[in-house]
Amino acid sequence: MLPGVPVVIDKFHIVRMANYCMERVRIRLQKNKKAGVRQDWLQSKHILNMRGADLTEKQRFNRDMRLGNEPELAEAYRLKEAFYSIYELPKADGFSGHLLNSIK
DSSP: OOTTOOOOOOHHHHHHHHHHHHHHHHHHHHTTSOHHHHHHHHHHHHHHHSOGGGOOHHHHHHHHHHHHHOHHHHHHHHHHHHHHGGGGSOGGGTTSHHHHHHHO
8 A cells, every 4th residue: 555665563463473373273272182181281382382493302392292193283383483483584585485485
């Protein structure tokens, strides 16, 4: 609508929305589990909200086990990480085709 005006992305809101969407998937899947398993899922929230690069070896193992057993959660996590990767790109590349291809 406004040609020549730069698009501004607010990092806080993008990250918040990415985490929120992944969390909605985790909660929906958690509700179908038995009581003891639900508690384990609740504890996985912290690991799933962290960036993959920031996880310890044990946390990576636990994350991979969880995601390996739940393809829908794995896809939500992959998309969250793709959104986070926006901020690792040089500013000039922000929404280039590379980013859009990584999200698809």
